[in-house]
Amino acid sequence: MLTENTLDILKEAILLERRGHAFYQKIADHARNNTVREFFQIMADEELRHIKILEDQFKGYQKNARFDDFDTQAIKEPSIASLVISDDLKAKIAAAGFEAAAISAAMFMEEQAISLYGERARRGEDPRERALYRWLADWEHSHLVFLAKLDREIKAGIWEDNRFWPM
Numbered sequence: 001m002l003t004e005n006t007l008d009i010l011k012e013a014i015l016l017e018r019r020g021h022a023f024y025q026k027i028a029d030h031a032r033n034n035t036v037r038e039f040f041q042i043m044a045d046e047e048l049r050h051i052k053i054l055e056d057q058f059k060g061y062q063k064n065a066r067f068d069d070f071d072t073q074a075i076k077e078p079s080i081a082s083l084v085i086s087d088d089l090k091a092k093i094a095a096a097g098f099e100a101a102a103i104s105a106a107m108f109m110e111e112q113a114i115s116l117y118g119e120r121a122r123r124g125e126d127p128r129e130r131a132l133y134r135w136l137a138d139w140e141h142s143h144l145v146f147l148a149k150l151d152r153e154i155k156a157g158i159w160e161d162n163r164f165w166p167m
Contacts, residue, residue: 006061006129007058007061007062009116009120010054010057010058010061011058012116013054013113013116013117013120013136014051014054014055014058016109016112016113016116017047017050017051017054017113018047018051019109020043020047020050020106020109020110020113021044021047021048021051023102023105023106023109024040024041024043024044024047024106025040025041025044027040027098027099027102028040028041028043028044030098031099033092035086035088035089035092036089036092036093036099039089039093040099040102043106043143046139046143050136050139053070053132053136054136056068057070057132066126066128067126067128067129067132068128069128070128070131070132070135089150090150090153090154093150093154100154103147103150103151103154104151106143106147107144107147107148107151110140110141110143110144110147111144113136113137113140114137114140114141114144117133117134117136117137117140118133118137120133121133121134121137
């Protein structure tokens with residue numbers, strides 16, 4: 001693989017993560033409820049971790065024309081994995097249309113990241129590159145699974161409250 005292409009992919013990945021961080025941080029900053037704020041802050045913080053990892057890899061690749069060793073076991077599990085979809089979180093997000101709409105937008109962003117990282121995990125020539133992108137794809141997938149479950153539960157609550165279920 002050409003160095004330029006590798007660096008371009010890393011730049012694209014860093015940009016995706018920066019956009020994700022800005023998005024989640026903005027929602028956290030404007031959330032009126034502490035539970036909702038905490039949820040989106042965790043998401044923003046996780047994007048910061050991804051940015052740091054990708055920026056370190058970018059610098060290493062620029063310097064050595066190879067990916068640095070990446071120990072996926074040394075990095076702790078996503079914080080999102082420890083969250084529980086509480087009734088309070090669902091109710092507060094559902095009540096605030098902005099945060100509810102943000103869940104759908106966040107799912108789209110996570111899908112984009114999974115697509116890019118999954119492709120690089122399959123097609124990368126360097127085993128360290130494949131390991132990095134597989135790990136990132138898995139982490140983003142955990143975000144998507146959580147967001148999709150939250151979205152389904154919020155919708156189900158709204159449908160129940162508005163008696164949208166068939167008789």
